[in-house]
Amino acid sequence: MEYKFREIEKKWQTHWKESNAYKVSNNSDKPKYYVLDMFPYPSGAGLHVGHPLGYIASDIFARFKRLKGFNVLHPMGYDAFGLPAEQYAIEHGIHPAISTENNINNFRAQLDKIGFSFDWDREVKTCDPKYYKWTQWIFLQLFNSYFNRFTQKAESISQLISTFETEGNINFPCPGDASIEFEKDLWKSFTDEYQQEVLMHYRLAYCGYGEVNWCEALGTVLANDEVVNGVSERGGHPVVKKKLRQWYLRITEYADRLLQGLQTVDFSDAMKEMQTNWIGKSTGAEIIFNIGNRESSIASPLATSASRLTIYTTRPDTIFGVDFMVVSPEHELVKLITTTEQKAEVEKYIDYVNSRSERERMAEKKITGCFTGAYAINPFNAKPIPVWISEYVLAGYGTGAIMAVPCGDERDFKFAKHFNIPITNIIGDHFNGEEANDTKEAKLSNSDFLNGVVMKDAIELVVNQIETLGIGKKKINYRMRDAAFSRQRYWGEPFPIIWKDGVAIPIPESELPLQLPEVKSYSPGLEGEGPLSNIHDWIYQYEDADFIPPSGGKGVLETNTMPGYAGSSWYFLRYMDPHNAETFCNRKVSDYWNQVDLYIGGTEHAVGHLLYSRMWTKALYDLGFIGYDEPFKKLLNQGMIQGVSQIAYVQKIEFKENEKGEEASRGESNTIFVNGQVASVPEAKLQLYSSEVINEYNKDHFKPYNIPIELVSLNSANPKRNELNIKEALKKYSNRLNAIYITTTGFNYNGNWFIKKENDWVEDIYNEANQVFYVESEVEKMSKSKYNVENPDEIIAKYGADTFRMYEMFLGPVEQSKPWDTKGIEGVHRFLKKLWRLFYDEVKGPIWTESAPSLSERAGGEATAEELKTLHKTIKKIEDDTERFSFNTAVSAFMVCVNELADLKCNKREVLEPVLIMLVPYAPHIAEELWKALGNSNSILDAAFPVFDAKYVAESSKEYPVSINGKLRTTISLDINISQQEVEPIVLANETVQKWLEGKAPKKIIFVKGKMINVVI
RNA sequence: GCCCAUGUGGCGGAAUUGGUAGACGCGCCAGACUCAAAAUCUGGUAUUCGCAAGGAUGUGAAGGUUCGAUUCCUUUCGUGGGCACCA
The missing domain is CATH 3.40.50.620 (HUPs)
Known part of the structure; x- marks a missing residue:
């Protein structure tokens, strides 16, 4: 009887399905x-x-x-x-x-x-x-709720309305716009529309405006990962930021509770840390600087809110070390404060920044920036401070503006060095002029009334002073932003919201679900609206509904969908x-x-x-x-589980403006570069460069292009030299890989090789065998778009589900990432076959016995005590390992167990049956098959996990490792209960120890019971 | 750039609390069975010196703490993941 996993697995999968073996009840005593x-x-x-x-x-x-x-x-x-x-x-x-x-x-x-x-x-x-x-x-519950900061919880918006009617919003500052303040009478005087606008600033699900990646050529909004180097991934069209009306969730109100909640859950520290960093709570101050000019330390007489710059800093103690200000390029103040002389340069810089994604901006090592020509006046010493813009300051964080203190912040320091801005040292010896020092322990100098104060104590002094002077306030800031909750797409949940005269009206619960309409086209609406905006029957369906006020404009459904x-x-x-x-x-x-x-x-x-x-x-x-x-x-x-991708290269598409101001691109030209020489080719074709070629050029001009793994013969010795089968590529992926393949010696066009002969590129039919197009292996996320997907079906067909399950676990710790590799799956399969052979002999058939193992060595022989020891050792190990999610070591423990039982020639039912039960979670099919074969009528899925009994694994002695100065030299077998006093003479008498002592007395003998002995000489 | 993880034989990995580094499996080598193959079984397998006994080295790199470090600390390098519209 051999292990026929295909039959077995199919049989039990069908049986479990038919017997509803996995049906779970909401009522149980368990x-x-x-x-x-x-x-x-x-x-x-x-x-x-x-x-x-x-x-x-x-x-x-x-x-x-x-x-x-x-x-x-x-x-x-x-x-x-x-x-x-x-x-x-x-x-x-x-x-x-x-x-x-x-x-x-x-x-x-x-x-x-x-x-x-x-x-x-x-x-x-x-x-x-x-x-x-x-x-x-x-969503409607969130829409109809706000966050009560007193009770720190979501409450009904109708309660908020009655509060407004009795006391205004004096005690409930507006989270969406802090400048909105009103008393009860003023509230009552607001129009309905304005009241709704105010309430929108409180709702947990609210509508506001936000920037999206807008691609004019595709007429659609793109996800971040669809934008590469400022152009769309598909087609390479330019992408710009566009402001659109968007739904948001006011998750920022929950920031503190999300932080506190982390203490009550069992997540890894790394995970908690990531969430904590994401929320990014920081305590600091907002400080208002007046905009002035270089000569005068007095603020412009035209001082209005437009000429005041509010910055956020976590280090107000460094206020006297401010050497320049950095404002995000999209800050609304930039236009107002830029001087005429700097205007052209600032606009050029803003254009550059607009072409870049947020991620690129944050990751940029190159220091870029531009002076606005304006100066901010330090409110403490009236010093004029130049105002710069730079991409490293993001609009969405804090106030979108910072005060730069080069002696205390590395990025500010590099910026100052790069643009030759003089640096003020306020921390004395702690600043060496070579790099910034972000210490809080230094005593301040060059700092007016703060001189001699330790920085961390100065923070509070400055904040108090700022508040007294009315030029700022203490501020808790979160890096986290409200969650964008709308997409300009079709395939998502429609919002149960109707817009009428600028007011969002929720659809009554009785009308839910608001179903997606059938559409013929998924193309987006005008100006970045979602595809739903094209379905007029659908968006106007509630026009005359009785929950819509009859007067005013048309009621129209929200056309965004949820993310x-x-x-x-x-x-x-x-x-x-x-x-x-x-x-x-x-x-x-x-x-x-x-x-x-x-x-x-x-x-x-x-x-x-x-x-x-x-x-x-x-x-x-x-x-x-x-x-x-x-x-x-x-x-x-x-x-x-990562995939191994196969990478060739294409030239990056880079947009440049030509003299006429039109966009011209490189990377899609009708010339290619082969071995330093130029060849003319038809423009339209994809130009793929062999990975070997790229090493000769500047890699920055190329980007990877994923090749389906089945077209590649792998080179195990050098993963940079896998060979692409061009013929197969042209046949199987004719649309995608109908390319010009460029190697160091020639290029392949329409399946034919061309190499340089004399002065021309000629078709080379004789030398074809020498032409190789190399691609390199790279480990990355397994994804269809990277053509590196490995499918489980084939493995299951070959080895069965039980082998597959155990092999995936055997690969290593579940928490760890690893590239997929089928090396070693044979070993797991062999293990299951070996287990099978404890029950069945190929020739003899069933070989298990009903005889019971015994602890008594006389009656049952030594082997039976060994069998029980193996069993109980395994029970302990499997239980412990499973509880701590160490599934890979549990699989090993099963292997060790079966190896030992096979060595002991143990076929006793009493030993084997508990092993089967332990195996159920890992390999349920084979476990059920053998369980039923043993004559059990119930399903093994409902068996009880075997109970560990320490008496079977008790040892009377231990083989102690003996180290001399921490290096293992020998082992000594000692009684398990031996004490340090008893150990010392035995150790000193040991031949190996004596050899190393060379007659001297040891300094110390370290004895750790049950672990080891270390002799220090 | 910032945040997180990770690095151990030819390969995947083990060592759970600072205590015998390399369990288990793959691969490889040798052997048994066989006409042969498959399957199965037995033995070996970190590197290095040595006939051996026995040494030396060894957990990305460099330091440190300790009787003892893969494990703790500092610095550093590589790789993977995330960074707000992929899900």
Whole structure:
């Protein structure tokens, strides 16, 4: 009888499905346990080997908890709205709902093959109207709430309105615009429209204006990762910033609670740190500087708010060390203060900055900036300070302006050096003139009334002085910004909002879900509006509804849709009560399941999804809909399984203006460079450079181009010299890879090689075999767009799901990222076959015996005590390793166990059966098969995890390592209970120790019981 | 640039709390079985000196703390992830 995994796995997968083995009840006497995987996005590429890593880990843990007697909720569903489906629709004319459904079916089929214990009755899909009805409903709750800073929680906006009617907003400063202040009478005098505008500044879900990446040529808004070097990734068209009306979530109001909540959850320190940094709470001061001019220390007589510059600093103590100011180039003051002489230069600089993404700006090493010609007046000593603009100051953070203190801040220091701005030293010896020193411990000098004060004490003095003088105030600042919550897209949740005369009117709950309309085209509307704006029947459908005031203009539906994270911010609640049509999740049910006990997913969600879902949970808690305000009790971050990409190069497209002011591009010319020489080629074709060529040029002019891995023969000795099969590329990927392939010696055009002969490029049919196009391997994220995806199906077909599951775990710690590699999968498969052979002999058939192992050496022989020792050692190890998510070492422990049992020729049912139970979480199919073969009638899924008994593993002696000065020299076998006093003479008598002592007495003998002995000479 | 993680044999990795570095698996070498192959089994396998016994070196690099450091500290280099519209 051999191990026929294909038959076995199919049999049990069918059986478990038919017997509803994974159905989970919301009523149980058992303790509950909730294991959740991060929502997958069902991409068209299907499941790759990276996805299941986390799912297998969570499945192992869920099954383990079930064996331990818990009622385990372990659901799966799909985060099904998203950009790729919409892009696919634009390109292929297939409705996103259809392609998404296909992708989901494909995902499901792949997941089913791996043997997961998901309760599929609880599947949720964010694009299902039955689901997004509740996403819209929660949005309305956020829309109808504000954050009460006294109670530190979300409360109803109607309460706020009554507060305004009785006391104005004196005690409730406006979070959206601090300048809005009114008393009750003034409030009552406001028009309805203005009252609504004011309320919008309070709502947790609100509408405002924000910048997007606008691509005129594509007529659409682009995601950050669709913009590369200031041009669109597709087509290479210019991209500019454009201000659009946008929805936001007022997550900043929750900043403090999001920080505090981190102390109550079991996330890794790294994760907590990332979230803390993202929130970026800092304490400092806002200081107002008047704009003056160089000669006069007196502010311009025309001083108005437009000639005052407010900066934010965390180091007000350095106020006398300010040598220049830096304002973000998009700051509204820039236009007003720039002098005529500097105007041209400033505008040129702003154009440069506009062409750059935020990330590029932050990552830029090169120091760039431009003087505005204006001076700010230091309010403490009336010193005029030059005002510069630079890309390193971002508009969205603080006030978008900083005071630069070169002696205390490295970036300011480099800026000052680069532009030859004189540096004032206020920290005496602590500043060496070579680099900035950000100490807070120095005594201040050159600092007027602060001279001699230690910096950290000066902070408070300055803040007090600023407040007394009325030129600023103490300010707590957050790096975190409100979350942009709208997308100019089709494939997302529509907002249940109608606009009429500039007022946002929520659609009544009874009208939900507000369904997406059918559309014929997914192209965007005018001026960056979403595709929905083209569907007139749809956007005007509520024009005459009775909840719309009859007078005024037309009521029109919001045409933006919600972003991907809307549906995933609360899905863990829907799994608990997925079919409820009355509410998003019954309160009794959410009280029963409570928090997610174990949440598994990648660190790439560290700040986005995890912060948003934490905020939604807090809001739902504040409003009384659920009973806890942190969604995830424990978070386990799975590493990424990376793909190995194959990289060729193309020239970067760089836009330059020619003399006529038109945009000209390089990188798509009709000349190519081969070995320092120029060849003429048709312009339209993609020009791919061999990786070998690139090493001879400046790499900055090229960017990587991913080649499908199946076209490449790998060179294991040198990963920079993998060979591309050009013929296959032209055949299989004719659209994408119909390119001119350029190597160091020639180029390939339409499948033919050309090399230089005499003075011309000639077709070379004789020398073809010598022409090789090299691509290099690079480890990066596995993704369809990088053509490096490895699919689990083939592996499962070859080795089976149990092998696949164990192999993915055996690769290494789940938290660690590693490139996918199938080396070693044979070993895991061999292990399962070896396990099988403890039960079945190929010729003899079943070989397990009913004879019981015994501790008594006389009766059963020594082997049986050994068998029990192996078993219980394994029980302890598997239990410990599984509890601490060390699945790779657990797999090793199974291997060790089976190796030992095979050596002992142990076929005893009493030993083997517990091993099978322990194996269920890891390899459920083979475990069930052998369990049933042993004659059990119930399913092994519901067996009880074996109980460890220390008496079977007790040792009477230990082989102690003996080190001399920390280096291992020998070992001595000693009684387990021996004391230091007893040890010393034995050690000193040891031959090896005597040899090293050379007759001298040791300085010290260190004895750590149960661990080691170290003799210090 | 900033934040986080990570670096150990030919390869994936182990060493859980500062205590025998390299468990387990792959690969490789040798052997058994076989007409042969597959499968399976046995032994070996960090580097280096040595016939051996036994030494020396060794956890990205350089320092430090310690009787003892892969583990703690400082500096530094490489790689991966995130940086707000991919999900």
